Amino acid sequence: GTTKSSVTSAPAPAPASSSAAKADPNAPIKQGLKLAFLPKAINNPYETIVDNAGIEAAKEYQGEAKEVGPSDASASSQISYINTLTQQGHDAILIAANDANAVCGPLQQARAKGIKIVAYDSDAAPECRDLFINQASSEEVGRSQVKLLAGMIGNKGDIAILSATANATNQNTWIKFMKDELAKPEYKDMKLVKVAYGDDDDQKSFTQTQGLMQAYPNLKGIISPTTVGISAAARYISGSKYKGKVVLTGLGTPNQMRQFVKDKTVTKFALWNPKDLGYLASYAAAALVSGQITGAEGETFKAGKLGERTIGKQGEVILGPPFTFDASNIDGFDY
Amino acid sequence: MTTATAPPEQATSARSARGLVDLVFRARELSLVIALVALVGVTASVNGNFLSGQGIEDILLNTAILALLAVGQSLVVITRNLDLSVGSVVGLVAFVTGDLLASGWGIVPGMLLGVAIGAACGLLNGLLVSFCRVPALVVTLGTLYVIQGVDHYIAHGRQINAVNLPPGLLSLGNGAVLGVPYLPLITLVIMVAIGYYLRSYPSGREFYAIGSSPEAARLAGVPVRRRILVAYLVSGCLAGLAGVLWLARFGTVIADSAHGWELLVVSAVVVGGVAITGGVGSVYGAALGALLLTTIGSALVVLRVNPFWQQAITGALLLLAISVDRVLALRLARLLRNRSRHG
Amino acid sequence: MSVTPTLALANVSKSFGAVRALREVSLDLFAGEAHALAGENGAGKSTLVKTLAGVHRPDTGQVLLNGEPVVFAGPADAQQAGVAVIYQEPTLFPDLSVAENIFMGRQPRRSLGRIDRKAMRAQTRELFERLGVALDPEQPSRGLSIADQQLVEIAKALSRDARVLIMDEPTAALSGNEVARLFSVVEALREHGCAILFISHRLDEIFSLCQRVTTLRDGAWIASEPVSGLTHDDLVRRMVGRELGALYPKEEAPLGEVALQVERLTREGVFTDVSFQVRRGEIVALAGLVGAGRSEVARAVFGVDRWDAGSVSVDGRRLPAGSPTAAMGAGLALVPEDRRQQGLVMELSIERNIGLTGLGSLRRGVTISRKAERDRAKDWAVRLRLKFARLSDGVGVLSGGNQQKVVLAKWLATKPSVLIVDEPTRGIDVGTKAEVHRLLSELAGQGIAVLMISSDLPEVLGMADRVLVMHEGRLTAEISRADATEESVMNAATGRAA
Amino acid sequence: MAKVLRWDVLVGALLIAVFAAGSLTSPSFATVDNLSFALGDLGEIALIALAMTMLVVAAEVDLSVASVLGLSSALVGSLWDGGMAIETIIPIAVLTGAVCGLVNGLLVTRLGLPSLAVTIGTLALYRGLAYVVLGDRAIAQFPPDYTALALNDVPGTPIPYPIALFVLLAAIVGVVLHATGFGRALYAIGAQEQAAFFAGIRVKRVKLLLFVISGTVAGFAGVLFTLRYGSARADNGVGIELAVIAAVLLGGVDFDGGKGTLGGVIAGVLLIGLLRNLLMLGDVSTEIQSIVTGLLLIVSVLTPRLVSLVRPALKGSP
């Protein structure tokens, strides 16, 4: 019969467009480009910041961009949107994939119609998109999070991870690298006791944190690499007896975390600038459509105020290292 | 012609019958309490923290809102109706109230408005179901979508942050009197009030009459439509209040607070022994159901159950709860039948 | 009369779609008078009752209360005006206790308007004493027999101590001594100046209880007159509009071999050691007081209830316990006592209901043949003189008696070899009653074995070749047609040695 | 008698209206591509709605369908990942669905529990099992010729295979429901269970069968879903039970049982699907879409009521 091995042994279908055309670095950005941002879900504040920045950026080069998307972060609902966008005929679709593989088929159909695909925030399978704008190298995020926490608990004690949904691609990649980092000798006294899932649901993350505290009485630290998770966790800890006993860090937006940094529930946490992410994605798409780049490794393009950017391996463009917030600098940011 | 007054043995059998009837009805609450005690017992024996002050406080806090919704829902279900829109009402109220409070509204007017919004939603459902006589399920599924849509439309990806909320509200969500947090207290008071009304007041009994047989209720001169309207109104108000408390409790909210809770609330009600076909059950049962569900949730985490198993186990326990309750009820009913017969 | 009637109808008409249920009907109910309402099934009696009760609004004409025109917006208004009604079909709250059923909306109160349950229980007992009912006030009304339900309804109406008491076939499910009980209570009420409207298809009850009688035919008023001047046949003629044959046309049929054999059948707490047999061509009556367990026996034999011990065999073949399908296969048919719950699917049409018992035989290939379904329905509708507009109408809108006919049709259509009928003529008018009886003996004549449960003693005596009597779940007597008399049967039924 | 406006007729009319509006307002709506997209998107919901219709007519409901879909999808994923042949996996997944249905059915018929309660429980249970099976993994790279079957159109037509299958099944269910003894039995059971039982209908057996069918269809839908999206995850199809229920209700099936037609349900499914597609093409935001869907449900039940309230006033006596 047809088994996995018999299929994967067959050569994988070659990416449709990339490296087919020749890149022309100094081609002008086309006027009146039509871009569409397709976030994981439209009512996720973080995604909204990113997309709005992208839409703003489009104005800079006289393009028009819009944000459409499902109200639930599921692959299937995202797909009907891809199909519709394809029907409407856009120049590029920018997507934060809920499921790297599920969106693949429709994206291929879109590319077949000459639409450029730029993944951001959460990648789609590489053969289905032209570019992936990565907020920060997944490896760096993973490892730096561990470093951050280790520094605060003196490389010692039980720690837990509060993730988003069990299937979130970016979360799982980060967690992979965290585990890898923890394997190093200097962390031999740190023990990862649990990976909990808050499903990016504020209330579930909140109660999951409660559970962790009770289940692991001598928990020293929590990493929550998701904006929803970290703020929920911070809120529970700040109101509970565990405040000051358990160290919390992760990825969060300054606005969410400000109060908890002020009340000393959280000392340090990290994030890239989501506005820059949207901005960069927007320019990358424009460059792609205008033929400045094709998505091949080594090509470069001008990303407005962010300056020149280079495409890494597998068509990945990295925004930059995550920025670490603390009491001293947090008031300088508003997002 | 013989005088057919009850012969003594019949009278006695009748009396024992009554004892049994009460038992049958109590049994529902009873079996819940037993299950609850067992669950807590096991969990605590494995991990002492579960019964620590913090642990209990957490469970009470988590239960409060669900229980509040369950109380409102059971009122509707008892009249042989259903309100699927409660989840989205909570979401709408939590966000709108948060938005207004953040923009400088006073706490009291803000909360009142929240409850008012809930009431409006309930009124809408009630009017459609009772006066236009359209199936409750369709209507409330419809309003679920509509209210959710409105909520997301208003929120549009924004977020309410605790910093911008009046501290007074937040302390309501997390503060306590004599160690007992406010939220469970509020729920308790409301539950007892409604429960007592339903049991001890003629108009309260009419809710059961309607659920038991709408046609008979009409013939008995029960103001069917008005009662059903009230049921939805109350359910709406409580959902509104729940929304406000949600805000007070969690501080930061986005559009989808309590998203998908409609089924959770219904299962709490059902586990609580309120018959989905109406006419049977109590708000106490419903609240206990809510408590049980929440406790299961917390217990599984505390017992360090693999997260991938938690949902499966929750489902299994839920089924176990209703099955056991059912079997118990059947046993007692049969016992009752045999006794209540010829001596 | 010079006195103004307590409650009256003046030229009231009421139609449902094409059906004109009432045409220009007038009726006066006077204080201290028991007024009978007679008419065939579908004549409009219940509609009239519902109009007086504020359930229906008259299309034309008026309802008069003490001579003043009133408009009852709903049942509540009528109750306010002191009108108490026992509807033809019991309207109880199955989940609530008997006591609560009786006092719903009028519970005795204690401080702060709260319900006084003690008082409620006590008053319920006191009511049951008066009616001689042995029911527990706290028992939920679900699972009560039709008869018990009817008794609760009566208690409910009496508890209102109303100025007008309207009873739509209250005795249909009751047997001799409950009826006697009821009448003595009603008498007392009447003497206290209560106006009474009484409906029954048992004419002797009308003669024994009422002073005046109004007859309806096809919704039209025929006559209102004192009962005293009337003979049985006069009344029948007014109702039916034609001469009527014998009410109990029982002709002897040659007895064949045993068709139904029941041995030591026992169901814990319901009936014990019930053994009997019914031969082909024989009509056996199962008599007894309400709650004796007759219906339960019938249900067990047919397989809707399981039995704990004993056996049932049809034509020598044993039936598996608890399988109606198997019973039907063996040629059994049961016309159940509760037509609303067990006999009919109210939402479905007449033809669908009649077809329900023949889903197998109506099949052509994989699908049901609508024509066959319709023919089957038409055939039996005609044979039973069913009163209907279209066969595709829901049975819900049929009059009580006509619904009962549909149930009979549904089962006779299965061409059973053993027919069990539980209260076959409950709520059926004299005309139809005669037809049903003719039908039964006709069927017996064709060699069908008939087991007839009935609380109508004359019917039992008139139709049965043998009478089996049950008391408190046991078979207490078997009486041949020859020795069967009111006394012998009642004695056995009330547990005194026959 | 005045003929009352039938609910399913109304929905059918609405469907036509939407289609007309679509072809007029949006150039890309009435295109072959778009319609086959729109229909394809309905695949699982439409299939499950068929089984659900029969259940609801018999006054029962199965809320666990979406979870059964998820479980089956998870199974397909882990078995495929484990190197089993897809030809063996598919039957296994479908069979699992059947077993899930059987469990629902047994709990309902043997213990006499309300199906709403039972299937809310199994909704959690089956979804949980899906996570137990697949955890946080997402399996991809399914055989192209099979994914093609789930995704592509029947050669020479704009009709995707799933929809072709749906049409076939719909025809069968239509006949069963409206022209066979089994169908008659369903309506009887839904309207007055006791009477159906007294008429010799094997009520429990019938209900059990219905739940098994519903489970089987959901199981198959899981396979379809997995292949169509080329991705197996434990959270596949979360929450589509409400979409199915909405379609069935919109189709005019009465939740108290005993009423409703399959035609209505099909119209309901298509109406929801096409309307959503049309709104998307018009760049109508998700919020508004959800509002419209809600209003649609309400209007569809309200209109016939209002009409029947107004009718008597208008018509004189015959």
Ligand SMILES: Nc1ncnc2c1ncn2[C@@H]1O[C@H](COP(=O)(O)OP(=O)(O)OP(=O)(O)O)[C@@H](O)[C@H]1O
């Ligand atoms: N709700 C209704 N809708 C349509 N037709 C109705 C309705 N109620 C009664 N009818 C019709 O009105 C006529 C009178 O019915 P009604 O119940 O008053 O007869 P009845 O005298 O009580 O008969 P029975 O002695 O069998 O009870 C019947 O033809 C019946 O079909």
Ligand SMILES: Nc1ncnc2c1ncn2[C@@H]1O[C@H](COP(=O)(O)OP(=O)(O)OP(=O)(O)O)[C@@H](O)[C@H]1O
């Ligand atoms: N001692 C009793 N106390 C309370 N209810 C009883 C008693 N005996 C019988 N019943 C009721 O009567 C029913 C069984 O009596 P059943 O109706 O079978 O007898 P029956 O002689 O057929 O009476 P009916 O003439 O009403 O059919 C049961 O449903 C039960 O509710």
Ligand SMILES: [Mg+2]
């Ligand atoms: Mg009548």
Ligand SMILES: [Mg+2]
């Ligand atoms: Mg009986």
